[in-house]
Amino acid sequence: MFQKAEIEFHSRRLSIEVGRLAKQASGAALVQYGDTVVLATVVATASPRPGIDFFPLTVDYQEKTFAAGKIPGGFFKREGRPSEKEVLTSRLIDRPIRPLFPDSFVCETQVIATVLSADKDNDPDMVAMIAASTALHVSDIPFDGPVVGVRVGRVEGNLIINPTLEQLDASDLSVVVAGTRDSIVMVEGGARMLSEDIMLDALYTAHQQMQPIIAMQEELRRVLGKPKREVEAPVGDAAINERVEALAGAKIRQALEFVGKQERAAAFAQVRTELLAVLAVEFPEREAELAEAVEELKRRVVRRVIVEDRRRLDGRGLTEIRPISCEAQLLPRTHGSALFTRGETQALVVTTLGTSSDEQKIDALLGEHYKKFMLHYNFPAFSVGEVKPLRTSRREVGHGALAERALSQVLPTEEEFPYTIRVVSEIFESNGSSSMATVCGGSLSLMDAGVPIKSPVAGIAMGLIKEGNEIRVLSDILGDEDHLGDMDFKVAGTAEGVTALQMDIKISGVTREIMRDALYQARAGRLHILEVMNRTLSRPRQTLSEHAPRIVTLKIRPDKIRDVIGPGGKVIRGIIDETGVKIDVEDDGTIFIASSDQKAMDRAIELIEGITVEAQVGKIYNGIVRRIVDFGAFVEILPGTDGLLHISQIGPGRVHRVSDVLKEGDQIPVKVLEIDRSGRIRLSRREAIAGTEGGDEKKSAPDRGRPQS
Numbered sequence: 001m002f003q004k005a006e007i008e009f010h011s012r013r014l015s016i017e018v019g020r021l022a023k024q025a026s027g028a029a030l031v032q033y034g035d036t037v038v039l040a041t042v043v044a045t046a047s048p049r050p051g052i053d054f055f056p057l058t059v060d061y062q063e064k065t066f067a068a069g070k071i072p073g074g075f076f077k078r079e080g081r082p083s084e085k086e087v088l089t090s091r092l093i094d095r096p097i098r099p100l101f102p103d104s105f106v107c108e109t110q111v112i113a114t115v116l117s118a119d120k121d122n123d124p125d126m127v128a129m130i131a132a133s134t135a136l137h138v139s140d141i142p143f144d145g146p147v148v149g150v151r152v153g154r155v156e157g158n159l160i161i162n163p164t165l166e167q168l169d170a171s172d173l174s175v176v177v178a179g180t181r182d183s184i185v186m187v188e189g190g191a192r193m194l195s196e197d198i199m200l201d202a203l204y205t206a207h208q209q210m211q212p213i214i215a216m217q218e219e220l221r222r223v224l225g226k227p228k229r230e231v232e233a234p235v236g237d238a239a240i241n242e243r244v245e246a247l248a249g250a251k252i253r254q255a256l257e258f259v260g261k262q263e264r265a266a267a268f269a270q271v272r273t274e275l276l277a278v279l280a281v282e283f284p285e286r287e288a289e290l291a292e293a294v295e296e297l298k299r300r301v302v303r304r305v306i307v308e309d310r311r312r313l314d315g316r317g318l319t320e321i322r323p324i325s326c327e328a329q330l331l332p333r334t335h336g337s338a339l340f341t342r343g344e345t346q347a348l349v350v351t352t353l354g355t356s357s358d359e360q361k362i363d364a365l366l367g368e369h370y371k372k373f374m375l376h377y378n379f380p381a382f383s384v385g386e387v388k389p390l391r392t393s394r395r396e397v398g399h400g401a402l403a404e405r406a407l408s409q410v411l412p413t414e415e416e417f418p419y420t421i422r423v424v425s426e427i428f429e430s431n432g433s434s435s436m437a438t439v440c441g442g443s444l445s446l447m448d449a450g451v452p453i454k455s456p457v458a459g460i461a462m463g464l465i466k467e468g469n470e471i472r473v474l475s476d477i478l479g480d481e482d483h484l485g486d487m488d489f490k491v492a493g494t495a496e497g498v499t500a501l502q503m504d505i506k507i508s509g510v511t512r513e514i515m516r517d518a519l520y521q522a523r524a525g526r527l528h529i530l531e532v533m534n535r536t537l538s539r540p541r542q543t544l545s546e547h548a549p550r551i552v553t554l555k556i557r558p559d560k561i562r563d564v565i566g567p568g569g570k571v572i573r574g575i576i577d578e579t580g581v582k583i584d585v586e587d588d589g590t591i592f593i594a595s596s597d598q599k600a601m602d603r604a605i606e607l608i609e610g611i612t613v614e615a616q617v618g619k620i621y622n623g624i625v626r627r628i629v630d631f632g633a634f635v636e637i638l639p640g641t642d643g644l645l646h647i648s649q650i651g652p653g654r655v656h657r658v659s660d661v662l663k664e665g666d667q668i669p670v671k672v673l674e675i676d677r678s679g680r681i682r683l684s685r686r687e688a689i690a691g692t693e694g695g696d697e698k699k700s701a702p703d704r705g706r707p708q709s
Contacts (some may be wrong), residue, residue, distance in 0.1 A: 003224050009033070010161045010209075016130065018138050018224050027139025027226070031131040033162075035119035037067075040131030044109040044141045051290070052106050058196045059094040059111045061086050061128050063365045067118040073363060085364060086396045089113075092149065093132050096178035096186040099506045100144040101230045106157030109141060118365050126151055129178060134217050140226040146217035148186065148210035148407075149178040152202045154194075159202055161209045175199070175467070181214050183508045184515075190405040193455070193497035196519040202449055204512055224399055237293075240283060244293040246334040248275045252294075252301050259314045261344050261431040261479070262385065268298065299484050307470045312481065314343070316659060319458075319475045319521060321528055322432070326536040328442075328448040335347040335447025335548040336538075340441035342429035342529075346383075351449040353548045354420040355594040356584040371412055375404035375423040377438055383430045399435040400425070406439045406492035406500035407446065410454040414486035417452055417463065418551050420591055431479050433461030439492045439500075440533060447537050450544040457499055458529040459492035462522050464514070466507060473518050475525040486510075491522040495530055548595040549582070556612040558589040563611050571611065579604040583678070611639050615681055617672050620688045625666045628658050635670055635683055643681030645670060645697060650685050 004017040012034045022028035025041040049056075059207060064087055065072050072079055082090070101109075113128035125696060129149035131385055135411040136143040153163030153171035168174055175189025184207050191199065222692060248271055255267035272294050279290050305311055310338060322343030331337040334350035360371040379401030381388035403425065411421070422447060424437035436459030443457040448593050451701035464487035467629055474481055486507045492500040498519075542551065556564065565572050572583055581604045591608060595601045615621070623635035623643070632646040650661050662668070669688040675681050 001224055005080045005220055007212055007216060009213065012162075014213065014216075016134055016213075016220060018134065018220050022067050024141075025135070026141055027135040027137075029131045029134035029138065029220075030135065031084075031127050032117075033127045034122045035115035035225060036115070036122040036124050036127050038113055038127045038131045039508050040111065040113040040128065040135040040522045041142060042109065042111050042132070042135045042139050044107045045109070045138075048106040049108065055098075055101060055103075055106050056108045056573055057094070057098055057101070057111070058109070059090050059097070059113075059132070061089040061093060061113045061115075063115045063118070063124070065365065067115045067124075068365045068367075070365075081307075083364070084397055084401070087394050088401055089128060091203055091398045092176060092178075092186075092188060093129050095188075095504050096129070096147050096149065097132065097136065097143070097145070099185065099504075100147065100180075102142050102233065104233060104421050105229075105559060106649055111136070112187070115365065121166070122162070123151070123165065124365070126147075126162060126176070130213060130217075137221050138228050142228050142231045145180065146214055146221075147178055147180055148213045148217075149176055149177050149186075150206050150210050150492075151204045152189075154191075154198070154202065159205050162205065173198070173620045174592060175206070176201055177203055177210075179210055181506070183207075183505065185505050186502075187503035188402075189497070189499050190409060190500045191498050191680060192409050193494050193499055195497050196516070196523055199498050199501065200512065200519060203515065214324060216418045218630070230311055237286075237289060240279075240286070240289055240293050241296075243279060243282065243688055244275065244297050244338065245292070247278065248272075248294065248297060249301070251275075252298055256298075256302060256305070256313055257315075259293050264313065264480075271670075280589050290653060302480065303465050303467060304471050304483050307467050310472065310476065311374045313478055318472055321476045321525055324529060324532045326444060326533050328444050333547055335545045336445045336451070338441045338444035338448055340437050340533075341429075341534055342432065342437055342440075343478075344429055345434055345437045346429040347441040348426045348428055348438040349438060349445040350424050350426075351442075351445040351451065352422045352424075353451075353544070354422065355549060355551060355582050356418070356420060356592055357582060358420040358422070372414065372419075373404065373408055373421045373423075374398050375407065375425070375648075377403060377425045377427070377435065377436065377441065379427045379430070383427045383434070387661060390601065398616065399438070400503050402435050402490065402500060403438040403442055403492075405440050406459060407457055407500040410443075410457055410494065411446075412452045413453070413531075418553055419451075419549075421446070421449075421451060432477060432482075433459070433490060435459070435502075436461050436490055436492065438527060444533060444537050444631065447540040449548065450541045452540050455494040456530055456533055456538065456664050457494055457628075458526050458533060459500070460525040460529060462489040462491065462518050462525075463487060464489070464510070464518065466499075466509065471514060473514070473521050475521055487518075487543055489518055489522070491519065491526065493523075493526055496528060512622060514584060522639070533569070535653055547596060549596050550598070550602060551594045552605060554591040554593065554608060554612075555587045556591060556608075556636055557614075558587070560612045561585055561587075561589060564591065564608060575604055575607050578607070583608075613638055615641055615675060616645065617675055620669055620671045620691060622667055623660050623683070625664050625668065628664060630658070633658055633662050635668065637670060637672070637683070638679070641681070643670070643672065643683040645683040645685055649673075649683065651688070652689065 002019040006015040015032045017030045022041045026043045028041045067355040115124045133147040136408040137146045152175045153160040154173035172192040178186040251271045258264035325341045327339040335353045427434045439459035463474035463485040464479045465472045488504045490502040579600040584592040623637040626636045627634040634642045670683040673682045
């Protein structure tokens with residue numbers, strides 16, 4: 001059976017169809033928005049793997065190049081490993097749907113969203129989120145959806161839902177909001193230092209506007225939805241829970257008094273080991289239930305202490321920020337470096353400056369573009385005391401993208417600072433938000449490198465504990481508070497406003513008022529962190545590191561580019577070989593010369609100016625006679641630039657034959673008399689000699705290629 005639903009959604013046709021494609025999957029949906037089409041499929045195994053105690057959900061978003069009428073590059077001519085865009089979109093789909101599966105559902109589940117057609121206006125990521133939710137909603141897989149994702153932009157003060165790519169270029173806001181009928185469940189995006197109230201309006205405008213698409217999914221489920229699988233809610237054994245609480249309640253509370261993460265974890269592990277050893281005799285062959293009861297008790301104790309005592313795991317108050325220390329200029333040979341430590345979270349962040357040849361080329365589905373700013377985040381296992389292989393995970397890509405978005409809003413324009421910038425964050429210790437530590441360290445590192453950012457940026461992670469009507473918003477959360485809490489809300493920004501947001505909510509019932517309180521509490525924490533950071537470095541350094549390349553920008557006429565490059569690149573290679581500088585030539589005639597050696601830079605500038613400088617009327621040049629004719633001589637006054645020296649302008653007296661005075665190869669002073677509209681140059685040796693009378697001609701005459709007034 002086939003069913004299709006359509007609506008007009010913000011000036012474009014949105015359709016969702018079910019039942020025509022991928023009918024052997026547990027669920028499938030084809031969503032079209034404009035000319036962008038995405039197919040999402042979901043499959044879940046009939047039963048879980050034996051012994052599994054977690055939900056094995058895999059979400060993959062893939063872009064087929066045929067969707068944009070392109071053939072993949074490379075030798076194999078097929079799509080390769082996921083791009084950063086595909087990884088980030090996979091995370092965007094995963095984060096809002098993951099909390100909506102029952103805790104007791106642990107069958108292996110896979111969601112695949114495939115872009116089949118891509119236009120130049122609509123980013124497929126929002127279409128993929130709708131398709132994935134619809135496929136889950138109509139399937140037999142237990143899922144507390146549906147979910148819709150929309151992007152919010154802001155152009156000239158007006159909020160726009162799902163802005164086109166052209167509108168996004170002019171927007172000072174780009175935030176993805178995912179939600180169910182009743183609540184927002186995920187936020188991801190950035191802004192150009194906008195206020196908390198504007199951000200709040202954007203979030204709840206998005207939630208209101210997504211409701212028609214939620215209704216479409218519910219109607220499709222009503223018509224074509226499969227019966228959902230029966231999943232029994234976990235029911236703890238009352239006897240086990242009572243015994244665990246009686247034997248370990250006080251001990252767990254005491255173990256959680258330790259301020260240090262490792263000491264607290266060790267104390268809790270000891271309590272857990274001793275308790276399981278005692279209760280294993282009383283409840284034989286029920287180790288899994290006992291372990292789960294202990295973890296649940298720990299969760300209740302932590303939340304109870306926060307709600308009732310308003311005290312955190314490490315003894316802090318709800319709004320208190322952990323001790324912060326900042327250092328800059330740590331590493332002697334890097335262009336910029338900073339160490340940011342907050343409690344037990346530590347990030348070493350390093351900035352490297354390069355030229356346009358260091359830009360990252362992105363071969364995206366919607367076309368090629370170049371990135372001049374890159375931020376890479378690395379989270380080695382030793383930062384949390386573990387042993388794991390070194391490889392870049394999706395989490396690292398996502399955290400790096402969040403920090404990159406936060407800092408990109410304050411970067412100078414290319415005209416102001418023509419460098420390619422790479423920032424690398426190495427997490428050395430983690431207990432709390434290392435992505436926000438990366439933002440803080442990245443801001444310091446950029447300023448240490450002399451990058452003229454508009455304003456320092458700081459970030460903070462907020463948490464939430466909601467027990468009935470009791471609500472506690474936590475500033476600067478620990479790892480355990482994130483794990484045991486109801487919300488992870490990261491906010492980055494300057495003293496002026498917000499530059500990046502990321503939020504994941506695990507419960508319903510987070511109201512606009514709660515969100516507003518969290519945003520303003522985050523602002524207070526951010527201002528405190530900025531105050532500490534400013535004591536170390538409050539503005540960019542005035543000079544670059546001696547090890548950073550200096551970039552000089554020259555502007556030449558586009559028709560002179562071929563002269564600088566030369567046949568087969570011979571001229572420009574010769575300049576590079578002689579001076580050792582890096583030279584990048586743009587199509588508009590902009591030339592970037594980069595070197596850390598000032599003498600080499602000056603020599604390269606001299607050589608390029610010698611090639612590209614243009615003759616000026618009234619200037620005297622040392623020229624070379626290139627060709628003699630009956631009526632005069634052609635004299636090269638600049639590389640590749642000749643002028644006519646008429647026989648009447650050769651000498652003070654009458655010249656009967658040119659060869660009586662000049663021969664090819666002679667160096668003579670000449671003055672430019674006229675340049676006509678076609679570019680022909682008329683020269684005079686007579687006036688040049690007259691202009692240098694009364695002095696040593698060799699001293700008065702300029703170097704060749706250097707005009708003299």
